[in-house]
Amino acid sequence: MGASSSSSPPGSPATSRPACSPLQEGGAEPRASWQPHAKPGLDSKSGAQCWLPGKALQELAAKYPPVRLIQLDAVSLASVRAAVKEVESQLNGRGLNLLINNAAVNSYATLQSVQPEEMISVFTTNVVGPIQVAKEFLPLLKRAAEEAGKEELSCSKAAIINMSTKVGSIELCFNVLEIPMYPYRASKAALNMVTRCLAAELKDAGILCTAIHPGWVKTDMGTEKAPLTVECSVKGILSVLAGLSQATTGVFLDWEGKSLPW
Ligand SMILES: NC(=O)c1ccc[n+]([C@@H]2O[C@H](COP(=O)([O-])OP(=O)(O)OC[C@H]3O[C@@H](n4cnc5c(N)ncnc54)[C@H](OP(=O)(O)O)[C@@H]3O)[C@@H](O)[C@H]2O)c1
16 A cells, blocks of 8 residues: 655654554555444433443543543534533633544445445544534633633644544545545545644634544454554554644644645
8 A cells, every 4th residue: 555655744743653563554444344323322311312432431431530421422413512511511611622533433335335325424423523523612622722822832722633544635545446435535535624624714713723644553443453552553643742733733644743645
């Protein structure tokens, strides 16, 4: 697969590779079966159908008490608004510094097998979801930016991070026949445009916006075949986020801080 070749952009952190399994350059999410996007459960209080936090998140929150879990179905405006209210009440009048749009669904579909419903469903989660979440959380992000005053753009001031993927890069557009993911790739290319638009629009409000490719990672989406552990990818991403600034708002970086073409 074609590899991205550009060097780190100004302001990005040093890109020494964390000690972990080697990343196959150009590695992409492997084949995954088509899944319905809503994963309803039953809310224990109301009995209503809702999106329930996964087991791994629940374990994390039990282990680290500062972690608070708040339910959010990115495709439901009512759910996003309820989450904003909950976050606002937990912040006690302070602003929100960092919003990471991580939720997404994968989908394999060739030109022959792709269905309109699947395209729409993937776009709903991967594009409409992040815009909706960014839009609804904006007042809290603006509050954080105002609190920080004239400080330079950064993730500790106010930022939106959109989790993207290298296979959504229009310029790279590598291995279409080997990675036949029309819905997913197109949705992430659209998310990249959303990222650029948000970065341009929100810069003057003091809010940074950057797209990050996490690498090919061992998750449900990435599967066990992926070369990169979650820990390794997350370590790299945290180091990249810590180095983001005015110079890296509106750019597309990988988990090591290397610049990717849109
Ligand atoms: N893994 C990789 O190799 C790879 C490579 C490139 C980019 N990425 C990107 O990295 C991000 C994280 O991917 P991942 O590998 O962790 O994927 P994953 O294992 O499939 O997890 C995706 C998460 O998104 C959640 N989600 C899906 N639809 C949602 C909705 N409507 N509302 C709220 N949450 C929703 C899922 O919740 P449930 O657990 O409840 O289903 C799940 O926790 C994604 O944006 C993905 O596109 C991943």
